[in-house]
Amino acid sequence: MNLPLGFLVELDRHTRVVDGGRALLGGFPTRLLRLTPRARRLLVGRTLPVRDAAGALLADRLLDTGMAHPVVDSLPAPPDPRYTVVVPVRDRPRQLDRLLRSVGTDTPVIVVDDASRHPAAVAAVVARHGARLVALNANVGPAGARNAGLRLVTTPYVVFADSDIVLDPDTVPTLLRHFADPRVAMAVPRITGLSSATTTWIERYENARSSLDLGAHPASVRPGTPVSWASSACVLAKADALAEGFDEGMRVGEDVDLCWRLIAAGRRVRYEPAVRASHEHRVRVKDWLLRKAVYGTGAQPLARRHPEYIAPAVFAPWSAVFAAALLVQRRWSMPAAGAVLGVVTVRIAHKLHGTRHPYRLAARLTVNGALGTLAQTSALLTRHWWPLTAVGCTASRRLRRVTAVAALADIALEYRRDQATLDPLRYGVARRLDDLAYGAGVWLSALKGRSTAALRPRVIR
Incomplete structure (x- = not known):
């Protein structure tokens, strides 16, 4: 099923044109797509109009990887729109x-x-x-x-x-x-x-x-x-x-x-x-909390049907080590985490060999990966695993400290991003109640299904 002639896609806002148009960097997961001279000529700025089979093939690839999206206003309505x-x-x-x-x-x-x-x-x-x-x-x-x-x-x-x-x-x-x-x-x-x-x-x-x-x-x-x-x-x-x-x-x-x-x-x-x-x-608070918990109860049925998709967090091996090093809060934690990021930067730079400034690009990707790891770890502590976190906080000062930092940083960052018409205090209370209710639903579904599949992070290579 090929894209029709006239179909128009535009590069995602996170997709970077590198090396003077010889490659694209972006998508989920992030990848480097090297373009042949012919493929480069197909791009018009940050858009790609489908004019022939080659354009259709490249546009399809960009859509598949999340590196581009259709320009919906330019697309025709279907022949039979009923x-x-x-x-x-x-x-x-x-x-x-x-x-x-x-x-x-x-x-x-x-x-x-x-x-x-x-x-x-x-x-x-x-x-x-x-x-x-x-x-x-x-x-x-x-x-x-x-x-x-x-x-x-x-x-x-x-x-x-x-x-x-x-x-x-x-x-x-x-x-x-x-x-x-x-x-x-x-x-x-x-x-x-x-x-x-x-x-x-x-x-x-x-x-x-x-x-x-x-x-x-x-x-x-x-x-x-x-x-x-x-x-x-x-x-x-x-x-x-x-x-x-x-x-x-x-x-x-x-x-x-x-x-x-x-x-x-x-x-x-x-x-x-x-x-x-x-x-x-x-x-109403009661109805709202109940609905959030109900959303969480869908986790275990989904884990049974789609075990490869439902993990509450997905880590690469390096990001799991990076997160663990920071969580233990020892004297060596920051140097160890820094060393992990350094090794990852070098490895990514090798994969970007042949591009201009590979280490600069690699450093940017590594930082983005580290921020994503911190966000996922924070969500585990305050949302998916909060019952374990609550128990752990009664015995560990380090866990109390990292949980407080995670909860407050999450509120600060999300409040700014959401541009809520609500004061920071009530936004923060609602944010934490949201996570507690959803997490309770996830645990309820796990207990009912007698499985931890919906609670286990996944490590991918």
């Missing part, structure tokens, strides 16, 4: 009414009532908007409800939208353009907070750092990258690419599972933040 909206719902008639108003009456909509406690209220909203109602006798969960709607879809594309979503008018038309790439099976927008007249401090935190918001930059959704999964709160997919759809044995994490199955099958999933869908975040 789509059906499938909405799984259980009660929530007010939210459902708001969503259906945003969809309009020109688009076919299937509302699957997942055994509501008050089905008449849901049916009245569906009838008012002229949608099709499928009423289930037993509650099967979001995965089963979506599949029940998917089986009735006759259009080439399907939009899954949760009842607490509001669709912008340009969201679906823009996402449809991604299907100019024949390998794309699914595309998702950025999920942002729904504006409200009054906001709680938890809502302001969620607006800055929702679990559903995957950031401001386009990405290929792939395990092991900054955007490793996509939420099914709002998603556009090729109907015939979904096969049997969502795994009905999963009450949570079913969207992650579907993404990873599609990717394993050689398909692409695109994240497009140029368009958005608004989500009604939970605003």
